[in-house]
Amino acid sequence: MLAAASDHIHFTDLHLNPVAIPIHVGFVHLDIKWYSIAYITGILVGWWYLLKLLAQPGAPMARRHADDLVFYATIGIILGGRIGYVLFYAPEMLLNPLSVFKLWDGGMSFHGGVIGTSLGLIWLSRVHKLNWLRVHDYVACCAPFGLFFGRIANFINGELWGRPSDLPWAIVFPRTGDDVARHPSQLYEAGLEGILLGLVLWFFFWRTKARYQPGKLVGIFILGYGLCRFFVEFFREPDSQFQGTLFGNWGFHMGQFLCLPMIAGGVYLIATAARRRERVEPIAGSESVA
Numbered sequence: 042m043l044a045a046a047s048d049h050i051h052f053t054d055l056h057l058n059p060v061a062i063p064i065h066v067g068f069v070h071l072d073i074k075w076y077s078i079a080y081i082t083g084i085l086v087g088w089w090y091l092l093k094l095l096a097q098p099g100a101p102m103a104r105r106h107a108d109d110l111v112f113y114a115t116i117g118i119i120l121g122g123r124i125g126y127v128l129f130y131a132p133e134m135l136l137n138p139l140s141v142f143k144l145w146d147g148g149m150s151f152h153g154g155v156i157g158t159s160l161g162l163i164w165l166s167r168v169h170k171l172n173w174l175r176v177h178d179y180v181a182c183c184a185p186f187g188l189f190f191g192r193i194a195n196f197i198n199g200e201l202w203g204r205p206s207d208l209p210w211a212i213v214f215p216r217t218g219d220d221v222a223r224h225p226s227q228l229y230e231a232g233l234e235g236i237l238l239g240l241v242l243w244f245f246f247w248r249t250k251a252r253y254q255p256g257k258l259v260g261i262f263i264l265g266y267g268l269c270r271f272f273v274e275f276f277r278e279p280d281s282q283f284q285g286t287l288f289g290n291w292g293f294h295m296g297q298f299l300c301l302p303m304i305a306g307g308v309y310l311i312a313t314a315a316r317r318r319e320r321v322e323p324i325a326g327s328e329s330v331a
Contacts, residue, residue: 048222049209049211049212049213049222050210050211050212050213050222051212051213052199052212052213052214052215053215057196057197057199058197059074059075059076059197059198059199060072060073060074060075061073061074061075061078074194074198075193075194075197075198076191076194076195076197076198078194079187079190079191079193079194080118080187080190080191082186082190083186083187083188083189083190083191084111084114084115084118084187086183086186086187086190087180087183087184087186087187088107088111088183090182090183090186091107091110091179091180091182091183092104092107094179094182094183094246094252095107095179097252099252099253100179101171101172101175101176101178101179102169102171102176102179106165106169106171109165109169110162110165110176110180113158113161113162113164113165114158114161114162114180116157116161117154117157117158117159117160117161117162118154118157118158118187119157120157121150121153121154121155121156121157121158121160122149122150122151122153122154122157123148123149123150123153124153124157125149125150125151125152125153125154125156125157126148126149126150126153127148128153129150129152129153129295129299130148130150130295131148151188151191151270152296152299152300152303155263155303158180159177162176162177162180172255174255174256174259174317175252175255177256177258177259178251178252178255178256178257178258178259179252179258180259181242181258181259181261181262181263182242182243182246182258182262184262185234185235185236185238185239185242186235186239188230188231188234188235188238188266189231189234189235189236189239190235192227192228192230192231192234192235193227193228193231195227195230196225196227196228196231199214199215199216200216200227201226201227201277201278202214202216202217202223202224202225202226202227202277202278203223203224203225203226203229203276203277203278204223204224204226204276204277204278205221205222205223206222206223206224206276207222208224210225211223211224211225212225217278223278224276224277226273226276226277226278229273229276230269230270230273233269233272233273234266234269234270234273237265237269238262238265238266238269241261241265242258242261242262242265245257245258245261246258251314253318254314254315254317254318255314255317255318256310256311256313256314256317257310257311257314259310260306260307260308260309260310260311260314261307261311262307263303263304263306263307263310264303264304264306264307264308264310264311265307266300266303267300267301267303267304267307268300268304270296270297270300271296271297271300271301271304274294274296274297274300277294277296279294
């Protein structure tokens with residue numbers, strides 16, 4: 042039996058507000074939310090870290106490419122994330138196409154964002170004649186920043202909560218419509234997908250020669266994310282729209298299903314990375330890397 046809600050943390054007692062900066066001047070009512078700030082912060086911090094990575098020998102692109110990359114990646118994240126959400130989680134929105142553009146109502150898919158960003162990077166690489174797989178390696182090392190800030194924003198919004206729990210740190214979220222304490226699964230994901238995965242990628246970039254094996258770092262990223270997300274989904278409340286369907290009957294989440302190709306793809310890229318190693322001629326600088 043779960044303990045009474047009064048014995049646990051109440052989300053309202055944390056005094057968190059999804060709105061970071063309310064702007065109400067005259068007829069202007071604009072609320073800048075933490076979710077928007079999380080996206081912007083993740084992109085800016087990722088950009089800063091990418092420049093640090095590109096300063097090392099054997100970089101696959103120059104600073105001028107990185108500046109363009111931020112634009113392509115941002116478009117890919119927004120369009121891919123939104124389209125992925127509609128296709129994977131809310132296809133009924135297609136019956137009302139205008140609702141697809143209501144980004145302020147929420148609804149973004151990480152898996153869709155990955156696809157959108159990848160397509161943007163491939164296009165960028167094609168235009169500038171870059172090695173698209175090595176570009177992905179460097180960008181993958183920056184992705185955990187966005188994941189961390191995004192999951193923290195999910196927690197501040199009081200959304201994407203976990204299953205009922207009797208653990209001391211379980212939280213009663215008001216938007217669930219009940220009085221049951223639940224896993225703060227958003228924080229689990231922030232820790233695993235953001236901090237842990239970021240540290241793993243940091244180690245392989247700075248302490249090994251992984252960046253000279255095209256596809257290895259991006260393989261580590263998608264494998265690591267797939268495993269972390271698959272694990273956390275066991276503590277996360279199932280998507281309500283899939284209850285009573287084949288997914289629900291299996292006790293399987295859409296997020297877990299979407300992680301399976303990531304896990305398989307990550308294993309493949311890591312296993313085949315060594316054979317792709319070749320003499321790396323950097324885009325910027327003069328030093329070749331054998």
